Amino acid sequence: MSSTWKSTGxxxxxxxxxxxxxxxxxxxxxATTAAKPAASTKQQQQQTATPEAIFARWDKDKNNVLSxxxxxxxxxxxxxxxxxxxxxDNFVAMDTNKSGFIEASEYANLELVKKAGASAQPxxxxxxxxxxxxxxxxxxxxxxxMLKSKANG
Ligand SMILES: [Ca+2]
Ligand SMILES: [Ca+2]
Numbered sequence: 001m002s003s004t005w006k007s008t009g010x011x012x013x014x015x016x017x018x019x020x021x022x023x024x025x026x027x028x029x030x031a032t033t034a035a036k037p038a039a040s041t042k043q044q045q046q047q048t049a050t051p052e053a054i055f056a057r058w059d060k061d062k063n064n065v066l067s068x069x070x071x072x073x074x075x076x077x078x079x080x081x082x083x084x085x086x087x088x089d090n091f092v093a094m095d096t097n098k099s100g101f102i103e104a105s106e107y108a109n110l111e112l113v114k115k116a117g118a119s120a121q122p123x124x125x126x127x128x129x130x131x132x133x134x135x136x137x138x139x140x141x142x143x144x145x146m147l148k149s150k151a152n153g
Contacts, residue, residue, distance in 0.1 A: 084140070091139050101133035112146045121146075 058074030059066055066074075094106055107113060107123040114120075126134055126142035134142060 087140055087143060088136065091136050099133070101131075101135055102139055103133045107134065112143060112150075116146065116150075 054074070055066065056062075058070050060070055060073070091102065094102060094110055096106055096109075097103070102110070102123075104123055112120075123134065124130075126138050126145070128138055128141070129135075
């Protein structure tokens with residue numbers, strides 16, 4: 001019988017039929033995953049960034065309308081993700097010994113540090129857990145801090 005229900009429309013019909021049959025247990029939503037397999041997990045939703053999935057994610061109050069506030073928040077999220085990805089690419093590129101951390105020698109090679117020259121803050125400023133190296137989170141905080149001080153100066 002499953003081969004009969006290939007198209008989304010038919011699947012929805014099946015869902016409706018099942019829902020009617022299982023009306024008593026309807027609150028368990030037995031057919032939600034059958035109707036939209038791509039939306040079965042949040043991870044999949046992020047991988048398959050369909051317009052529908054993105055809209056649904058941005059539409060926080062689920063009224064099927066994207067308000068300016070929701071759009072801005074979603075857009076900022078996208079930009080923040082892009083920046084993070086870029087930072088991560090840089091982090092991996094600067095981690096020349098592939099240790100997963102930026103050590104002091106690698107820190108000295110960072111573009112931001114080179115540009116700041118003598119006014120660059122020592123790595124220890126950003127080494128929050130004091131393990132003599134920067135993990136990605138510490139690196140991100142460092143870049144943010146340096147860009148901020150550059151903008152102010
Ligand atoms: Ca390293
Ligand atoms: Ca550290």
